[in-house]
Amino acid sequence: MSRRDEKTVGLVLVTYQSAEDLPPFLESLTAAVEPLTVDVVGVDNTSTDGSAGLVEQFGGTVIRNRKNVGLSAAINQGAAATNAEWILVANPDTHLAPGSIAALVETARADDKIGMIGPQVTRLDGTHYPTGRRFPSLAVGVAHALLGGVWPGNPATRQYFGKPVTTVSDVDWISGCCMLFRRAAFDAVGGFDTRYFLYFEETKMALDMHRAGWRVVLDPTVEIRHREGGSMRSAPFRKIRSHHRSALRFYCDYHQGSPWLLFAPLVAAGLVVRGAASVLRTAITQRLRR
Secondary structure (H helix, E strand, O other): OOOOEEEEEEEEEEEOOOOOOHHHHHHHHHHHHOOOEEEEEEEEEOOOOOHHHHHHHHOOEEEEEOOOOOHHHHHHHHHHOOOEEEEEEEOOOEEEOOOHHHHHHHHHHOOOOEEEEEEEEEEOOOOEEOOOEOOOOHHHHHHHHHHOOOOOOOHHHHHHHOOOOOOOEEOOEOOOOEEEEEHHHHHHOOOOOOOOOOOOHHHHHHHHHHHOOOEEEEEEEEEEEEOOOHHHOOOHHHHHHHHHHHHHHHHHHHOOOOHHHHHHHHHHHHHHHHHHHHHHHHHHHHHHHO
């Protein structure tokens, strides 16, 4: 294997109907990584809106999948196509601040055991978006699932989101909208778990990192902005199904070998109810927008 390029960030950019978000994201990219260089690898999961062409126009390499292979598998495809030492996975609906990615690399370089690092995330209006979250217990997970949508400030949701950190800190997991990986760590855990088609893939990756002895870190001195809900614009009902399937899968993976795994049928039943409520709420919202 050839020597990895330590001065290059390999951006893995998975697109699916992302043409609306790509222009501002790509415009922010060069300034975000300077003085490092960026190697853009787009992996397109059957978009029909010209997403792949926009990435090519920017100068990126594009892998066009003939079918939607899911987010985890697509990320692994992109990571395999770049020789960069640092692998950046970022959603097209994020806006990267100048110097933000270079700063994450600098923080990661300070400790060879940092395998996965992310920035503080804010919404486009500047309000805080929770990242650096905790792996939830059964009680916290159930309460958050039931109450989070109607009572955002409930105690379970606050515990799940964790306390805001003010210095570089170890956390359970970070938001998947912007994640930087050390190549050695990414390869050591085998990349993303492809059983996760969409959602919870970053949570499972963080769990794999912890179990393999790598640090998962949040650097709150670095801030990027995220268009919350942007990923739900296309195929919302299919994504609701994927979200709840992945939630159950992560519960089982997290509690593997633990007595808590016996409660998986109860968790599954609760997720079915929550999923049905999400479908109904989405259907009503779409009807009102017509």
